Amino acid sequence: MKHLILTHIVLIGMVQVVCAQPFDREIHDAYGRALILHGLNTGGDAKHNSDHQPWIKEADVDREHTQFGFNCVRYLIFWGVIEPEKGKYNEAYLQEVKKRVEWYTSRHMYVILDMHQDVFGYGVGGNGAPVWASAHPLIQNLIPDKWPWWMQNLEPKVIRSYVQFFRYRKHKDRQDHYILCWQKVAELFHDNPYVLGYDLMNEPHGGKIIKTLAGGFERRQLSKMYERLIPAIRAVDTTRYIFFEPRSFGTNFGMKAHLPQVRDVKPGRPKLVYAPHCYPKFVDIGGGYTAKYQHELSKWYKVREKEQVMQQSPMLLGEFGLSPSKKGFDSFLSDLNRQADSIHMSWTYWSNSLGSWGPLNPDRTPSPILGQLLRPYPQATAGWLISYHYDEGTKGFQMEYMSNASITQPTEIAIPKSLYAKGYDLRITGTNQYRTEVDTVTNTVMVYVSEHGAHVRVAVRPR
Ligand code: 9MR
Numbered sequence: 326m327k328h329l330i331l332t333h334i335v336l337i338g339m340v341q342v343v344c345a346q347p348f349d350r351e352i353h354d355a356y357g358r359a360l361i362l363h364g365l366n367t368g369g370d371a372k373h374n375s376d377h378q379p380w381i382k383e384a385d386v387d388r389e390h391t392q393f394g395f396n397c398v399r400y401l402i403f404w405g406v407i408e409p410e411k412g413k414y415n416e417a418y419l420q421e422v423k424k425r426v427e428w429y430t431s432r433h434m435y436v437i438l439d440m441h442q443d444v445f446g447y448g449v450g451g452n453g454a455p456v457w458a459s460a461h462p463l464i465q466n467l468i469p470d471k472w473p474w475w476m477q478n479l480e481p482k483v484i485r486s487y488v489q490f491f492r493y494r495k496h497k498d499r500q501d502h503y504i505l506c507w508q509k510v511a512e513l514f515h516d517n518p519y520v521l522g523y524d525l526m527n528e529p530h531g532g533k534i535i536k537t538l539a540g541g542f543e544r545r546q547l548s549k550m551y552e553r554l555i556p557a558i559r560a561v562d563t564t565r566y567i568f569f570e571p572r573s574f575g576t577n578f579g580m581k582a583h584l585p586q587v588r589d590v591k592p593g594r595p596k597l598v599y600a601p602h603c604y605p606k607f608v609d610i611g612g613g614y615t616a617k618y619q620h621e622l623s624k625w626y627k628v629r630e631k632e633q634v635m636q637q638s639p640m641l642l643g644e645f646g647l648s649p650s651k652k653g654f655d656s657f658l659s660d661l662n663r664q665a666d667s668i669h670m671s672w673t674y675w676s677n678s679l680g681s682w683g684p685l686n687p688d689r690t691p692s693p694i695l696g697q698l699l700r701p702y703p704q705a706t707a708g709w710l711i712s713y714h715y716d717e718g719t720k721g722f723q724m725e726y727m728s729n730a731s732i733t734q735p736t737e738i739a740i741p742k743s744l745y746a747k748g749y750d751l752r753i754t755g756t757n758q759y760r761t762e763v764d765t766v767t768n769t770v771m772v773y774v775s776e777h778g779a780h781v782r783v784a785v786r787p788r
Pocket residue numbers: 369372442443452474528602644675
């Protein structure tokens with residue numbers, strides 16, 4: 326839905342002029358439908374697996390598509406695996422990525438390619454950047470292993486590596502190669518319509534904590550890196566979406582970002598998506614979603630909504646997740662989902678690796694996480710999506726939209742079968758010029774409305 330934003334109010338004497346500027350709150354498909362994406366990061370295990378691919382087989386992808394109703398994946402790829410030696414590309418790895426990407430796209434699931442990194446890269450105990458792009462690999466480790474993994478970012482050699490990467494004028498070749506690496510990926514995927522886009526850098530970090538928290542990193546370095554990278558990707562690909570993240574440190578918790586508005590350079594409407602992560606303090610690393618920390622989640626949302634208005638882009642919550650052993654994990658996921666639905670935010674859960682935080686146990690049976698992620702949602706809306714809502718208690722689902730009859734493809738709603746053991750009733754009001762179809766393989770309901778501008782209401786109730 327076009328989101329009307331009051332961008333500025335100009336007072337001229339007693340006359341108040343309000344300038345409004347519209348932006349798309351949702352990602353749109355090639356037919357003009359508003360998309361809501363639900364899917365899984367795939368997967369954390371790829372960081373450590375010898376082939377750097379996630380555990381999945383094609384049958385697992387099929388199960389996500391048909392049984393769980395997911396319509397996308399955030400697929401991890403790594404600069405250091407693509408370009409292990411400076412200027413030499415690992416074509417075999419890219420072909421293996423392509424093969425797996427096609428497991429999704431052949432099923433019309435959307436793929437977001439995430440250039441992943443944690444703790445800078447392979448040369449300094451993390452993953453992401455190639456060894457050759459890191460500084461001082463031999464400086465000794467100072468941070469104890471038992472501390473949370475992201476504390477490794479305090480290692481001097483890690484700090485130095487980030488600082489050098491983002492100090493462009495002095496160490497140009499690091500970013501230049503990162504950019505070439507993205508061009509290589511874009512060349513491989515730009516003509517696959519179900520590759521939705523490119524997540525430029527997972528959880529960017531500036532190295533120096535004070536500078537990072539104070540905003541200098543995002544204002545002067547990260548945004549400049551994006552200003553180099555986005556035109557380079559656009560030279561190869563003007564049709565995919567570009568997903569960009571703020572700095573991770575603090576913003577994952579719910580602190581505000583300092584990233585200036587990121588701009589696209591393609592002709593026509595920009596195709597950018599703001600893609601922050603949500604790990605409110607101290608839910609996943611502390612005592613869980615207890616009364617003391619529940620407000621941290623709403624705080625996170627408030628901050629992100631403001632930033633979305635500034636960024637003028639749809640939002641994807643690229644990562645959120647926690648262990649099902651944490652107190653209140655289920656309320657956390659249900660509160661998070663409710664708020665995501667209320668602002669039409671797409672999401673990808675961290676991550677689908679088996680066991681631990683994953684929705685499946687090591688034997689591939691559902692973990693308690695899965696139940697919290699399965700819900701009806703409007704995957705594609707042929708018109709203006711006004712609202713959608715799922716009540717986990719009653720299992721009732723409602724959505725409202727304004728039909729656009731010039732869109733040839735239907736509105737598609739995922740209705741995971743496992744939620745409705747005895748079936749469900751579907752009620753459509755607001756128009757009588759409609760027909761529905763059900764895809765019994767994917768459990769998707771398709772609604773075709775031939776009336777233009779009808780205020781359509783769809784309701785699903787369990788039998
Ligand atoms: O869950 C992941 C954990 O097992 C790893 O040790 C760690 C370091 O690689 O990364 C964790 O995943 C993080 C992801 O890569 C980036 N966003 C936060 C995730 C959860 O902490």
